[in-house]
Amino acid sequence: MTMSPTNLPRRRLLTGSAAALASIGLASWSQGAHAQTAAAKPLPAALGWKDPASLIVHSSSTIETKRSAFGTSVITPSEQLYLRNNLPMPDASIVADRDAWEINIGGVKNPRKLTVRELKSMGVESITMVLQCSGNGRGFFSSKPSGTPWTVGAAGCVVWSGVPVRTVANALGGVAEGMNYLTGTGGEKLPESIDPKSIMVERSVPASAMADALLAWEMNGAPIPLAHGGPLRLIVPGYTGVNNIKYIKQLAFTAQESDAKIMSHGYRITPPGTKSDPSQPSVQEMSVKSWINSPYPDSGTLGVGTVQIHGVAFGGLQGVKSVDVSTDGGKTWQAARFIGPDMGKYAWRQFVLQAKLAAGSHVLVSRATDTGGNVQPETRGENQSGYNNTSWADHAVKLTVA
């Protein structure tokens, strides 16, 4: 199991009051080792507003949340949210006057250009959803696919506000006939002398995804930060991150999928050892998944006693119905309970199981079931690029209780 770098031996320091805890049966933590911070890369200057203590910086455009930093309050704060950009961020000048940003709406009866200012007058909705990179969990593939070795932290649960895509389409006369896809084009500046199709961020999702999609200007109650796609981002709830187009400059209902390389060859479920091609399934809808965030070795060495095992669970397009937790690597299971508010079927739920852990080694795993009855699988689906890892075994937390 690949983890954030915690290779130095952890100190085992009994807390002063550890002995007193026996009276009420509580476990005690020794101090966590902070060795991992020594090896950490710094945040890029443009992301100085992010919280370095909760993040693992893989590169200036690939940053994940530490597993031990996920809290129990449903929402992932923007300062802790992962980042993965396919192209360099546009210049910050595009958020100097956010309301002036323009988007072309195509594939409707009356195609036209609209500013964010105009979109804001047309309607407003708010939706909470799991934003997850297609490659989250890639770090657990034993085949070591190329790409960022994300473990669990290329995901977060985020609130978006914007105008529903269906409202915009209706205002412009409705979707034109024969349009099967909703295709979004990012506004990143492309290098000249390269075929734009080979590098541009343009993705298509089924037109039916319009039902809950937003053109969003707000994330977690504030204007969307540039790094996360502000001033305007296409939000397609239940679909992996790449389908949520940043700096969106064109949204079109189209007859065919985009022929940009990121769509035709990128993000495909490619058999191991082969090359990607457009006939392979595209990485789009997410599937039921969960993982445990605490206890986790980052927090120190655990003493014997009662612990609150907590984590997150979500169901892709269907919402999560239940979560089972095992402390013996999946031999036996107990039903966890959900805590906190239900923010809708696209949000994750926080689950908790109270358990007593005896001295020795433990393998903690969680297994979620969605409202359609789909159960999170034990093993991952092998694929060349390490996408869509929902294996509960891969997401195990291995602990030693002293």
Place this chain on the structure above:
Amino acid sequence: MTMSPTNLPRRRLLTGSAAALASIGLASWSQGAHAQTAAAKPLPAALGWKDPASLIVHSSSTIETKRSAFGTSVITPSEQLYLRNNLPMPDASIVADRDAWEINIGGVKNPRKLTVRELKSMGVESITMVLQCSGNGRGFFSSKPSGTPWTVGAAGCVVWSGVPVRTVANALGGVAEGMNYLTGTGGEKLPESIDPKSIMVERSVPASAMADALLAWEMNGAPIPLAHGGPLRLIVPGYTGVNNIKYIKQLAFTAQESDAKIMSHGYRITPPGTKSDPSQPSVQEMSVKSWINSPYPDSGTLGVGTVQIHGVAFGGLQGVKSVDVSTDGGKTWQAARFIGPDMGKYAWRQFVLQAKLAAGSHVLVSRATDTGGNVQPETRGENQSGYNNTSWADHAVKLTVA
């Protein structure tokens, strides 16, 4: 109506595409004047992580959110959340090892000291609630009470995680007999040579408030910032801000209310022109309230057309059931709709009404009703210190449409 300082004349700049908007009936905004930033006080150094653009700094310990900065995504981000501290913040050393913070639990069968580390092993829940200063809306009192002239921004909707107070009480043998109150004591450092009772932050709420109260270590998914009461804060959902004790060092079930001055004489509903005394009602539970955040003059001059009128509504202890909006100062009303997730009865809801505003002056007001049938009143209850202003008339937004 007192507003954030926008006394300079606003520029009226038609946007380039304003004319084109007629085709789909949308209103257009001209550029908002940013004159208010010229007069703004800077954030204190310890609050450098807050977002200055969304805040009005009254003093280093009294900071409110700008009305135009409230978004439509339910949660108020921590960087935008108001601040009101009765005493100087403790030294930042208390959050260096958050889990080591100790609290005395009293008025139970087996009183004892517990660390945050121990509390985290005992249980975890998450709750979303409106945190609102008792004096929010004071700025609308024509009597100009002493104290910060908050308008709407001394409030936010925040997610907290921690252990339920009832879980802690049960683990310690249950509440002792005859205890009617839950009394929390803040851990601020008190100046010597002053009677501690005259200055300490110690408040009592009815013991029944234990049902949903938390000892919280997390706010909006991250460890509670020092300024907001970390490492440990008492959260009493539905009660005004002062009852949610920061840096809590003692939580006791008590037979009587605290005799600290902040309880006996502070935060009382005192008749105008008289002195406070303990016989007057204490400022505790919040009442049903709403206000409109957009359109708001900060955002510029509005052109004729369709707008999305949005704001927030909450019901104190009971949750909000419905909101009516008027564009003529309360002569006629229309039902608004709620958007976004329902995060429970203590959270606020975002409401929206789509309206067409003709040229001329408009007075926009909102009026909420809670699930108990209580209706937000037209006028405020006059009192000496300017507490509990829920008047819908006071919270009107006055607009000119060009």
